[in-house]
Amino acid sequence: MLILNCPYCGCDKDETELSAGGEAHLKRFGPGASDAEFEGYLFGRVNPKGVHFERWRCASGCGKWFHAARCTATLEVFGTYKAQTLEPPQAIKDAISAKRPGWTWRDFS
Ligand SMILES: [Zn+2]
Numbered sequence: 001m002l003i004l005n006c007p008y009c010g011c012d013k014d015e016t017e018l019s020a021g022g023e024a025h026l027k028r029f030g031p032g033a034s035d036a037e038f039e040g041y042l043f044g045r046v047n048p049k050g051v052h053f054e055r056w057r058c059a060s061g062c063g064k065w066f067h068a069a070r071c072t073a074t075l076e077v078f079g080t081y082k083a084q085t086l087e088p089p090q091a092i093k094d095a096i097s098a099k100r101p102g103w104t105w106r107d108f109s
Pocket of ligand 1: 006
């Protein structure tokens with residue numbers, strides 16, 4: 001079972017107490033974007049076997065959205081952080097790099 005810690009209320013919740021919100025750190029495109037950029041924003045999602053960054057909502061607790069870094073193959077959680085963060089905190093990047101040598105993350109800007 002997947003257990004995540006809400007960074008707002010500090011509670012450990014299992015996945016049945018949370019709502020999944022899909023991929024985190026999507027780059028949003030507005031009216032000035034090309035059709036391909038906007039289509040990618042609306043429909044393009046990664047579904048890796050391995051490290052993934054996801055949005056979750058603390059549905060049975062504080063109700064706030066947060067991000068989680070975890071491995072989709074092993075359910076290992078590298079950390080959770082507030083949803084207003086534009087990229088994963090360095091401590092989480094370091095934790096992932098320590099456990100998955102050679103792993104690189106995408107450009108979040
Ligand atoms: Zn919470």
